[in-house]
Amino acid sequence: MATELKVVKIGGNVIDNPAMLDSFLKDFASLEGPKILVHGGGKKATELSHKMGFYPQMVEGRRITTDQDIEVVTMVYAGLINKSVVAKLQKLGNNTIGLSGADGNAILASKRPAKTIDYGWVGDIEKVNSEFLKSLVEQGITPVLCAITHDGDGHLLNTNADTIASEVAVAMSTLYNTQLIYCFEKQGVLTDVNDESSVILELNESSYNSLKDEQAIHSGMIPKLDNCFNALKKNVRKVIIGSPDVLKKDYKTFTALTL
Amino acid sequence: MATELKVVKIGGNVIDNPAMLDSFLKDFASLEGPKILVHGGGKKATELSHKMGFYPQMVEGRRITTDQDIEVVTMVYAGLINKSVVAKLQKLGNNTIGLSGADGNAILASKRPAKTIDYGWVGDIEKVNSEFLKSLVEQGITPVLCAITHDGDGHLLNTNADTIASEVAVAMSTLYNTQLIYCFEKQGVLTDVNDESSVILELNESSYNSLKDEQAIHSGMIPKLDNCFNALKKNVRKVIIGSPDVLKKDYKTFTALTL
Numbered sequence: 001m002a003t004e005l006k007v008v009k010i011g012g013n014v015i016d017n018p019a020m021l022d023s024f025l026k027d028f029a030s031l032e033g034p035k036i037l038v039h040g041g042g043k044k045a046t047e048l049s050h051k052m053g054f055y056p057q058m059v060e061g062r063r064i065t066t067d068q069d070i071e072v073v074t075m076v077y078a079g080l081i082n083k084s085v086v087a088k089l090q091k092l093g094n095n096t097i098g099l100s101g102a103d104g105n106a107i108l109a110s111k112r113p114a115k116t117i118d119y120g121w122v123g124d125i126e127k128v129n130s131e132f133l134k135s136l137v138e139q140g141i142t143p144v145l146c147a148i149t150h151d152g153d154g155h156l157l158n159t160n161a162d163t164i165a166s167e168v169a170v171a172m173s174t175l176y177n178t179q180l181i182y183c184f185e186k187q188g189v190l191t192d193v194n195d196e197s198s199v200i201l202e203l204n205e206s207s208y209n210s211l212k213d214e215q216a217i218h219s220g221m222i223p224k225l226d227n228c229f230n231a232l233k234k235n236v237r238k239v240i241i242g243s244p245d246v247l248k249k250d251y252k253t254f255t256a257l258t259l
Numbered sequence: 260m261a262t263e264l265k266v267v268k269i270g271g272n273v274i275d276n277p278a279m280l281d282s283f284l285k286d287f288a289s290l291e292g293p294k295i296l297v298h299g300g301g302k303k304a305t306e307l308s309h310k311m312g313f314y315p316q317m318v319e320g321r322r323i324t325t326d327q328d329i330e331v332v333t334m335v336y337a338g339l340i341n342k343s344v345v346a347k348l349q350k351l352g353n354n355t356i357g358l359s360g361a362d363g364n365a366i367l368a369s370k371r372p373a374k375t376i377d378y379g380w381v382g383d384i385e386k387v388n389s390e391f392l393k394s395l396v397e398q399g400i401t402p403v404l405c406a407i408t409h410d411g412d413g414h415l416l417n418t419n420a421d422t423i424a425s426e427v428a429v430a431m432s433t434l435y436n437t438q439l440i441y442c443f444e445k446q447g448v449l450t451d452v453n454d455e456s457s458v459i460l461e462l463n464e465s466s467y468n469s470l471k472d473e474q475a476i477h478s479g480m481i482p483k484l485d486n487c488f489n490a491l492k493k494n495v496r497k498v499i500i501g502s503p504d505v506l507k508k509d510y511k512t513f514t515a516l517t518l
Binding site for chain 1: 330338354409411
């Protein structure tokens with residue numbers, strides 16, 4: 001039986017809320033066994049852009065990443081957020097290391113080809129360096145990954161943090177019995193986005209497809225859920241979506257996904 | 260005989276000059292054997308502060324690091340510069356990892372106590388985690404350290420890059436036969452700051468002290484040189500100060516320091 005590994009992703013809304021972030025980090029630090037944290041960016045990159053005098057263009061929630069934008073997201077995701085999270089986890093007794101995909105060649109990506117939309121410096125993941133991540137985990141060092149990858153040709157690339165989490169979980173599942181946990185500002189997948197008590201406790205692929213057909217799933221959740229089912233198909237053992245509280249022992253309100 | 264290790268530091272003026280930086284990185288990538296890079300910050304942090312609408316206060320070339328300043332230097336040093344350098348070195352075939360002192364607890368520091376001057380979030384180095392740096396080097400991964408450390412209590416600290424380089428070299432010299440190389444915009448220690456041909460090729464502590472007494476050494480060089488002699492006294496085998504060209508084979512114009 002392979003060792004268990006947890007890959008936990010926290011979304012931007014958790015990052016933006018200092019009290020929620022601190023509470024999450026405490027729970028994350030208490031998790032026993034091998035683990036990896038992946039964090040999103042939150043609103044700080046956009047706020048910094050505004051201060052610098054330019055207005056990032058978003059298409060369906062994705063940032064068109066110009067030369068200026070890649071500098072800003074590198075500063076905010078790989079610099080400010082990543083290092084603050086690492087310093088806080090060190091305080092909590094977790095030896096952590098902050099990584100972009102360029103560090104140790106952790107995540108190699110390729111620049112998304114411009115089709116109808118040119119997303120600019122946005123990367124699609126090619127390869128997760130699972131042996132490198134394993135070497136850190138085996139030394140008792142927890143990797144903390146931000147949403148920046150590289151193309152091996154000297155360029156940094158803005159990359160969706162949900163996708164990083166699922167690709168990392170997939171790659172690690174050849175080495176560990178891997179669990180993927182998405183933490184965001186809701187209690188789980190809701191049938192009514194305004195009603196936190198409408199959490200779907202168990203969601204399998206066929207019920208997911210039916211709910212999608214009925215348009216009962218919020219459109220913003222669909223890429224996240226596609227990532228989750230993709231991970232399950234590629235041998236990730238368990239996928240959970242919920243609030244940061246899912247890391248607490250015996251907390252039971254979240255969505256568990258199965259095939 | 261212990262393995263050789265080179266600790267190379269590049270200054271802010273090299274970072275600020277893209278052509279000089281690229282040329283330096285090519286030479287650094289060609290260096291054989293275990294190595295560590297430490298980089299300064301350059302002007303970008305100050306430029307970013309100005310864009311954000313505040314004006315950092317400098318005392319004797321040192322930044323008074325307020326809450327706003329530590330965010331800016333973390334973004335610029337640990338984010339933008341560090342990750343750009345790592346991505347470029349990956350392109351050049353060097354597997355590198357960018358680190359702040361918080362990452363892997365690489366460098367623990369303490370906040371400088373406020374005396375006549377309160378420097379704010381500025382750190383004095385307590386301990387370099389030489390075993391962690393060794394574990395990376397032994398895996399063939401080159402650490403790239405920026406000028407940010409942490410206090411173990413959740414705070415990031417702005418820390419002089421020259422001091423980081425010398426303290427890292429000192430710590431590594433218990434494990435390796437360590438050489439410390441400072442690369443900056445001059446050819447070496449000059450007797451006449453306006454004359455690049457006035458390089459002192461060999462400088463020992465007694466001639467350094469005489470030149471200091473005669474005020475023949477530029478005041479900005481004194482903390483750097485004090486760091487160098489300190490490193491030599493603590494078993495660093497060799498210390499060199501020169502232009503980025505000192506990394507080129509057979510380049511002979513630089514200052515070699517001896518006790």
